[in-house]
Amino acid sequence: MDNEQLQLMVEEISSDYFSKPFIHKAYFNDRLRTTGGRYMLQTHNIEINKKYYVQFGRDELEGIIKHELCHYHLHIEKKGYRHKDHDFKSLMKKVGAPRYCSTLPGTEKRIKRGGQLIYACKKCHQIYKRTRKVNTKKYVCGHCKGALVLISRSEFRE
Known part of the structure; x- marks a missing residue:
């Protein structure tokens, strides 16, 4: 066609x-x-x-x-x-129109890799969990305005 x-x-x-x-x-x-x-x-x-x-x-x-x-x-x-x-x-x-069309093979929903990033405040030790990176030079802790630092998953314990 x-x-x-x-x-x-x-x-x-x-x-x-x-x-x-x-x-x-x-x-x-x-x-x-x-x-x-x-x-x-x-x-x-x-x-x-x-x-x-x-x-x-x-x-x-x-x-x-x-x-x-x-x-x-x-x-x-x-x-x-x-x-x-x-x-x-x-x-x-x-x-009789469909709400969605069929899914093409190979275009199934992609799995997001990387998981959560965990940040902590240097001053008050407040924990922040994010899926996207945070610019630690620009953003600060919402509680005490302290500097944020990225901590790895293995170091984080709840």
Whole structure:
């Protein structure tokens, strides 16, 4: 399937399920990685991840198009087009659009490595647990304004 066929498919789904025309552009975007598609608010275009069509076929592609068309038509009509909005949820239910697309193999949620970093105040010995590094030259203890120092896990005992 190429961009012209995708454009025709989006226009057809829009008229069949929404009874409204799709007058903007729909095309494949090879740079999309984990999302099935996206609706562009500024241009009103729809970008589709071709990997989903190759991996799962026409039915999955149709579901992604319906989802993005829900965003499109509601935004054009100045209604709630975001995932949390009632208008969006009810339109999705009405046309049978999926909330999420299937997960591509190899894109499962990545496990974060490194765990927690533990900082201690030199003055009052207050302990701070963080997942991101703290600039110890810039930030100080919130209790006594003392200097923070990174301590390793093996040195920390609760």
